[in-house]
């Protein structure tokens with residue numbers, strides 16, 4: 457309970473402040489009224505007070521945190537992104553049941569090994585949907601919904617022609633139903649219609665991967681956008697039968713967004729802002745689930761080659777993926793691994809619900825920033841670092857590196 461109070465402290469203070477201000481304003485009006493002997497004057501003052509209260513207090517005075525959209529008219533095929541007040545109540549009632557995850561970000565090195573098989577196989581995959589509490593930024597707490605407790609969900613790696621038997625478990629501590637739609641699936645709902653699971657339940661779907669590529673998977677429980685922005689996405693990579701060229705490092709990065717009623721940087725537990733999501737105005741934009749989600753995990757050496765599987769969980773933004781100080785040797789646009797790759801690319805698009813695969817060699821040591829080159833998004837968190845160590849190569853780059861004089 458004390459923990460919950462600290463999470464919601466700013467809202468409590470705001471509400472208390474407003475209550476006190478309103479109480480004393482009313483007292484002031486009451487005392488003023490006593491000096492008016494004319495009934496008309498008293499009525500007029502009360503009307504003015506009430507009118508001013510309605511005009512200014514209601515739209516501007518209520519903290520955004522409690523101005524939860526209790527009803528919202530939307531026109532999607534299923535329910536809109538309003539979380540019923542009962543669910544909000546449930547969130548607080550069950551607050552202590554949620555696992556606290558120390559670091560919600562999946563390490564970008566968590567990439568399954570390349571496939572060496574030359575025959576098709578049946579691959580068994582198990583995923584667990586779980587709702588947890590973790591930090592978006594220091595002191596900024598979010599009730600994330602995840603696949604396997606991290607964001608993005610685990611990268612799945614199979615081979616073109618494989619049969620996948622996927623079992624989805626919904627953790628017993630979850631408050632919501634979840635399912636999985638994999639863009640690599642040929643079939644209704646990408647598997648979602650066969651995998652809807654209530655808390656504590658499991659469901660299995662079997663599918664054959666007909667197309668190679670790097671595909672997004674995500675929860676498709678209505679409201680789908682709501683489930684995705686809470687963190688329910690990942691990548692399934694289907695290698696072409698002939699496999700992928702060998703590289704020294706493979707990384708797994710996914711861009712995402714979160715919409716918070718409190719605005720950027722506000723401490724404590726965040727409440728989801730359905731209006732902001734419908735407007736496409738994310739509060740936070742990030743790689744791997746949170747601010748600085750890639751941390752110092754991406755390390756490589758001069759002379760090595762890198763492949764990045766980059767997905768976009770959205771829900772609204774198209775990413776203009778760029779690595780500052782590098783040029784992609786090859787880009788597989790929209791993660792089409794069978795088309796002839798683009799060569800020598802600066803910035804590539806990653807559509808919402810899509811992916812890209814980029815490859816490049818490392819020639820010069822230094823820190824290379826991964827960004828969404830819609831650069832105002834840097835300030836909302838959309839950046840990470842690839843650190844390259846090794847011998848300088850003055851023929852390619854010769855200059856004094858002054859810390860703080862770059863991006």
Ligand SMILES: [Cu+2]
Pocket residue numbers: 601632633634635675676677683688
């Ligand atoms: Cu879900």
